[in-house]
Amino acid sequence: MTTPTAPLSPTPTPAETAALMEQVLFQVKRVVVGQDRFLERVMVALLAQGHLLVEGVPGLAKTLTIKTLARTLQGQFKRIQFTPDLVPADLVGTRIYHPRTGEFSTTLGPVFAHLLLADEINRAPAKVQSALLEVMQERQVTIAGETHRVPEPFLVMATQNPIETEGTYALPEAQVDRFMMKVLIGYPSEEEEFVIAQRALEPAVEVAAVASMAQLAALQAARRAVYVDPSLLQYVVRLVAATRDPRACGLPDLAPRIACGASPRATIHLAEGAQALALMRGRTYVLPEDLTDLAPDVLRHRLSLSYEALSEGLDADAVLARLLAHLPAPARPLHHDTAQRAA
Template identity: 70%
Template sequence: MSPDPSGASPGNDPWSRASVEQAQQTQAARQASAADTNNAVANPLEQVLFEVKRTIVGQDVLLERMAVAMLAGGHLLVEGVPGLAKTLAVKSLAGAIGGQFQRIQFTPDLVPADLVGTRVYHQRTGEFEVSLGPVFANLLLADEINRAPAKVQSALLEVMQERQVTIGRETFRVPEPFLVMATQNPIESDGTYPLPEAQVDRFMMKVVVGYPSPHEEHAIVDRALVPSPALQVMLSPEDLVAMRGQVDQVYVDPAIVDYAVRLVAATRSPASVGLGDLDRYVTYGASPRATIALVLGGRALAFLRGRDYVLPHDVDELALDVLRHRVVLSYEALADGLDADTVLVRVLRAVPSPDVVLQG
């Protein structure tokens, strides 16, 4: 250590020691600020999820999948028994995002015009005027969607895929961003109608919600004893659109695309990956829309976790949610007690994961 020009040793000079400590504190503060900034950029929806967690206990997978669907521009189907806060989770997310939110309670007496809108005749003017339905919102909650007949469910096909509604001879665009989150109850058969395969395929993911743990259930009861906190708007629809532009910049290696293609192809022909015993259980495999959903969902998940590149693990983690509602099983599978998840787990184990070499 070189001597101090003033003749005082730096270790014995209190002013020098204080300056060093102050400099260290300043540097640590700057590093913490930079880390917070990086986290804010890497995880832009983190504050939104924290705000929703003030109301929802547990359901971490569901909340993360909702964030992935928003970033990827896909729709979400949530299935679970009654009382698991499926509707509350979607409403809480809508409250934290802001924008236009509409909730439709699906019932057997609904007609398609109750969703998309209709033309109303005015006797005084002698002209028809278009009255838009509740689908014209940023976030649409289709609560208990399987309680409406197929003709009502099919009314969502155009708006979910094309982001537009045709009423008469006119076409109307829905606002951006547009996201449909539907809930359904799997344990009841009376008064319910199965979703058409064409509409199920429109959903990017199907998330199955399970029961909470005993610890989480204690927290749920404790929160039920006090008034729910008012949710704050943490994000605007414009911010979400800007984030989707950032998600588009996430790098997807060609090996990731090839892996997604091989996964989906294996659901159509399990024998191609050495699972010939599953051929008799699968009637139809997943469509190419599933391959697109795997890649787009993996890119959104990588962005949500602070990465600008997609890993095979991102695809693996979303595979069940993306594929389970797109695989049509045979009656023989139902007779043997097999479900889609059981078949897909074996397919995931049989398809080798790529070794992606990241540079830079």
């Protein structure tokens, strides 16, 4: 079922953007029950051209969400089930020799899609993970010295199971840092689970295609025009720097508990994510609450805790909560002043 999509203006207004995002979320929520925060983070990643690492137990609609979103946006969807016997060619593709002609041909792998689901990504060894490094950062794959661009827009959503460690591999730091956000998904409430069971007993819902990849590309371009006040950008820099050297911000007790802090990529991702969140909320400027709302998701997977912190039962979220409480966001910029500067 496809519904005609109204063309966006060359520079979509906040009202147009919010309306289109609302239509997309409405279609997805016809199938996916609850998980509002998760769905919002998926849309933020799409607008900010980032990738998403999702952690949750099986059966929480992670695969269903991204598959439904692909149908709603009329994009190509591919799913890769990561297993220990995968090789890099299973992801990016390979060169095939044809004995009859004596020539080689290139077969492209499943990463060539708009929305790629890397299911249980931590079940593949490091050599397979390394195959995703180039495509996640450069949006391209090099096979036998030849470069192939993946479709645009391009999003990788990877999932991992937090309770099962047998037969899994820790993700390399370079791989983890390429994910814009790490989102934690919990169990639904009893009311939501009742609706889930009720819908499972009914005929399947036909999702309407309410947008296109061209429209999503226009929204991504509009996201770059969202204004970020210099005071807010300085706050992002201070917050990320505090994860590397807590002593400098007045928290010396956290220093021995953080083995490695966030990279400059975290600063960029937090600012870009705040732009996307502001655009979804119908604004052309970022507010402090956009940053503080996204900070745990952008930073939690970039903190490497020491053995001392782990022995005390601390996790990345607890450390980030200390940092956010100690480094309050700057005062909210005046709306009219922000709008004038943006203009």
